[in-house]
Amino acid sequence: MSNIRSAHQNPTPVTVVGLGPMGLALAGTLRDHGHHTTVWNRTAERAASLRARGARLATGVAEAVSASPLTITCLKDYETAHRVLGPAAGALPGRAVVNLNSGTPEEARAAAHWAAERGAAYLDGAIMVPPPLVGQPDAVFLYSGPRAVFDEHREAFATLGDPRYLGPDPGLAVLYNAALLDLMYATVNGLLHATALARSAELPATEFVELVRTWFMPTVIDAAFAEQAVNLGPGHYSGDVGTMEMNRTALDHITRTCLEQGVDAAAPRFMTELAERAIAAGHGEDNYLALFEVFRKAAPAA
Ligand SMILES: NC(=O)c1ccc[n+]([C@@H]2O[C@H](COP(=O)([O-])OP(=O)(O)OC[C@H]3O[C@@H](n4cnc5c(N)ncnc54)[C@H](OP(=O)(O)O)[C@@H]3O)[C@@H](O)[C@H]2O)c1
Known part of the structure; x- marks a missing residue:
C-alpha cells in the first residue's frame, strides 16, 4: 500500500x-x-x-x-x-x-x-x-x-x-543529517575529482562515470548521478536543485556539528573551502556538480 x-x-x-x-x-x-x-x-x-x-x-x-x-x-x-x-x-x-x-x-x-x-x-x-x-x-x-x-x-x-x-x-535529526551529508560530500567529491583526473585525457566524462557506476561502486553512486555526467565539462550546472551557496551552508553546518560533538572537523572544513572556491569562481547559483570546474584546473602555485 x-x-x-x-x-x-x-x-x-x-x-x-x-x-x-x-x-x-x-x-x-x-x-x-x-x-x-x-x-x-x-x-x-x-x-x-x-x-x-x-x-x-x-x-x-x-x-x-x-x-x-x-x-x-x-x-x-x-x-x-x-x-x-x-x-x-x-x-x-x-x-x-x-x-x-x-x-x-x-x-x-x-x-x-x-x-x-x-x-x-x-x-x-x-x-x-x-x-x-x-x-x-x-x-x-x-x-x-x-x-x-x-x-x-x-x-x-x-x-x-x-x-x-x-x-x-x-538535535538527533540534524546530527544524522550532518553525518550522512558528510559521507555524501566525501563520496561525490571523490567521484568529481576522479572524473576530472580521468577526463584530463579528453575522453568523455560519461565513459568514466559509467565504469565507476557499473563496476567500482554500484552501491554508492546511483543512476541519477551517472545521468548528470553528461554535464561535466560542457558546464551545464543549472536546474531546480540546491545551489552551491546552499551546499556551502550545509558544509559549514557539518563542520560546526563536528566541533559541537568533539569530532575532528578537518575534512568538512576542507570541503567547505572547496565550495567557497567554486563560489569565488562564479558558481554560487549553480548546482554542486560545478565543483568539477574547481577540480579540473590546478590552482596557480602560491
Ligand atoms: N536544495 C536541496 O537539495 C536540499 C536538500 C536537503 C535539504 N535542504 C535544506 O533545505 C533548506 C532550504 O534549502 P533551499 O535549497 O530551499 O534553499 P536555501 O537557499 O538554503 O534557502 C532559501 C530560503 O531561505 C530564505 N531566506 C534566505 N535568507 C533569508 C533572510 N535573510 N530572510 C528571510 N528569508 C531568507 C529564502 O527566501 P528568498 O526566496 O526570499 O530568498 C528561501 O525561502 C536548507 O537548510 C537546506 O540545507 C536542501
Whole structure:
C-alpha cells in the first residue's frame, strides 16, 4: 500500500514558510496531494507557480502560521528561521512547528526551547533527498522531538516521503543529517575529482562515470548521478536543485556539528573551502556538480 495520502481523506491543512527550491517542492507536493496549503516567503514572487496550483499566499508570516495546525519551515538556516518566525509568536500557541532546515544539534535544541517558550509543539527534521525527489515513497525524511507530535502529523509527513522518527532529543535529526551529508560530500567529491583526473585525457566524462557506476561502486553512486555526467565539462550546472551557496551552508553546518560533538572537523572544513572556491569562481547559483570546474584546473602555485 502506498504511504502517500490521497486527497479524499481530508488531509491536514499545512503552512510552508520558505520557498527556496526545497520549500517549493514541499509545498507543491502537499498541495498536489490535497492538503489545503498556505505559503509565505520573503520574496513573494517565488509563490507564483504554487498559487497557480491552488496554494494560498499569506500576506504575512503570522497570518500564514494562523492558517494551519501545522507549519513547516524550510529556510536557509536556524538564524533565518528565528528571524522569520519571530513576528508570528502570537500565532504559535497550540500549533505545531516542524523545522526542516539544516544546522547543528545545539541550534535544533535551542529552536525547540524557543518554540516551547512560545507555546508551540516543535519537531526538528532533515530532508535526505534533493527537491525533485520530494514526494517519492522512498524519500527519507528524519524527525526528532516529541513522539506525540510526530504521530499526530505522520500522515502529512508521509505525503512528503518516508518519515523516520529518531527519538525525543530534537538535535538527533540534524546530527544524522550532518553525518550522512558528510559521507555524501566525501563520496561525490571523490567521484568529481576522479572524473576530472580521468577526463584530463579528453575522453568523455560519461565513459568514466559509467565504469565507476557499473563496476567500482554500484552501491554508492546511483543512476541519477551517472545521468548528470553528461554535464561535466560542457558546464551545464543549472536546474531546480540546491545551489552551491546552499551546499556551502550545509558544509559549514557539518563542520560546526563536528566541533559541537568533539569530532575532528578537518575534512568538512576542507570541503567547505572547496565550495567557497567554486563560489569565488562564479558558481554560487549553480548546482554542486560545478565543483568539477574547481577540480579540473590546478590552482596557480602560491
Ligand atoms: N536544495 C536541496 O537539495 C536540499 C536538500 C536537503 C535539504 N535542504 C535544506 O533545505 C533548506 C532550504 O534549502 P533551499 O535549497 O530551499 O534553499 P536555501 O537557499 O538554503 O534557502 C532559501 C530560503 O531561505 C530564505 N531566506 C534566505 N535568507 C533569508 C533572510 N535573510 N530572510 C528571510 N528569508 C531568507 C529564502 O527566501 P528568498 O526566496 O526570499 O530568498 C528561501 O525561502 C536548507 O537548510 C537546506 O540545507 C536542501
